[in-house]
Amino acid sequence: MTASGNPVDYESRVRQSFGQQGAMRTLGAELTHMAPGAVDICLDWAAGLTQQHGFLHAGMVSTALDSACGYAGLTLMPAHAAVLTIEFKINLLAPAKGQRFRMEGRVIKPGRTITVAEGRAYAMDRGQEKLVATMGCTLMCVQNREGLSD
Secondary structure, eight states, rough: OOSSSSSOOHHHHHHHHHHHHHHHHHTTOOOEEETTTTEEEEEEOOOBBBBBSBBBBBHHHHHHHHHHHHHHHHTTSOTEEEEEEEEEEEEEOOOOOOOOEEEEEEEEOOSSEEEEEEEEEEETTTEEEEEEEEEEEEEEOOOOBTTTTO
């Protein structure tokens, strides 16, 4: 169900939209979990995504977390609506050091126009998972605007 109470095939629309994202393709990211109000995106370490010390660059972490939060919001939006991030804040808690990374997006407060989500980024390094970043994300449901749809 969406925030408006209407059933929507959220899984198909999220997968279709995700497949169109050049940014996620560039990161080598994949959808690994999806439920109403929740999306996980994973990606592997790659040299082209790092900063000078070999950690996943903060820009890559924030990009993937933003998408995880946005897609979590999209799972609850009406059919043919689009989602746009209107604000986010990221806390970088530790260097993003690992072989694989998991970005969780979770809706905290769905709304008809504005939705609030939270994100968590985890680095998987030698079998250990570590929280490396958190995000607060505000999303806007956009409908009937030319060039924007699911």
